[in-house]
Amino acid sequence: MGFCKRVICFIFTAMSVKITDLGFTYQDGEAFRFPNVEVEKGQSLLITGPSGSGKSTLLHIMAGFLTPKEGDVRIDSQSIYQLSESARDAFRGEQIGMIFQQHHFVRALSALDNVLLAWIATGRKPDEKMAKEILSDLGLSSKFHEKPQNMSQGEQQRLSIARAMVKKPAVVLADEPTSSLDDANAESVGKLLIDLTQNHNVALVVVTHDQRLKDIFPRSVSLANAKMNSL
Ligand code: ADP
Numbered sequence: 001m002g003f004c005k006r007v008i009c010f011i012f013t014a015m016s017v018k019i020t021d022l023g024f025t026y027q028d029g030e031a032f033r034f035p036n037v038e039v040e041k042g043q044s045l046l047i048t049g050p051s052g053s054g055k056s057t058l059l060h061i062m063a064g065f066l067t068p069k070e071g072d073v074r075i076d077s078q079s080i081y082q083l084s085e086s087a088r089d090a091f092r093g094e095q096i097g098m099i100f101q102q103h104h105f106v107r108a109l110s111a112l113d114n115v116l117l118a119w120i121a122t123g124r125k126p127d128e129k130m131a132k133e134i135l136s137d138l139g140l141s142s143k144f145h146e147k148p149q150n151m152s153q154g155e156q157q158r159l160s161i162a163r164a165m166v167k168k169p170a171v172v173l174a175d176e177p178t179s180s181l182d183d184a185n186a187e188s189v190g191k192l193l194i195d196l197t198q199n200h201n202v203a204l205v206v207v208t209h210d211q212r213l214k215d216i217f218p219r220s221v222s223l224a225n226a227k228m229n230s231l
């Protein structure tokens with residue numbers, strides 16, 4: 001009985017993203033020591049800090065783009081820096097959805113096709129029905145065939161959320177997703193992100209200096225003390 005309980009406990013507490021003892025230095029010597037963080041599927045975490053505090057650096061380490069000097073990043077129990085670079089790229093394509101302030105949409109393609117493109121990195125067959133469902137959940141049902149550059153900033157941000165969520169990744173990482181939005185759009189995008197995180201059972205990490213999100217997210221961590229003189 002005790003054993004079964006432990007197994008059940010293990011299944012339900014499996015962390016989707018976990019960073020431990022992360023230290024990083026840029027070549028010019030700028031150094032960071034990041035707080036330990038764990039986020040389960042269906043949960044969200046806000047990481048705050050002023051400009052230059054290392055938010056984007058941390059997100060790029062979590063996405064497997066920047067190799068830490070010390071510590072570990074685990075996504076779905078996989079230690080991503082144990083993977084070869086090409087295996088890490090494939091893992092990222094499959095398991096990590098990214099949302100940036102600059103969206104990098106393909107201008108020649110419709111909103112729907114930009115979302116379908118997200119499947120290419122996974123090698124899986126695009127699921128048009130699911131793409132339309134997510135776009136509709138985000139209030140974009142009338143924009144399937146619109147070009148991204150003809151959409152408002154708030155609509156473009158929702159499109160980039162659809163693109164990140166649609167391949168059902170383990171983790172969604174968002175860098176300043178609301179900083180270019182007005183108050184009403186910032187609040188609605190923040191709430192949509194949290195709702196989708198629960199509905200799609202992904203782990204969400206948002207880094208931002210946008211104070212407006214603090215009241216919306218249930219949990220937050222500050223990077224105010226991450227910068228070091230050296231490691
Ligand atoms: P934030 O996203 O919180 O504004 P960043 O992670 O972008 O902060 O940057 C943190 C610090 O690291 C800044 O002082 C920045 O100048 C420095 N930095 C960022 N990218 C590089 C780089 N490629 N090379 C050297 N230093 C960098």
Ligand code: MG
Nearest residue numbers: 055056057175
């Ligand atoms: Mg940044």
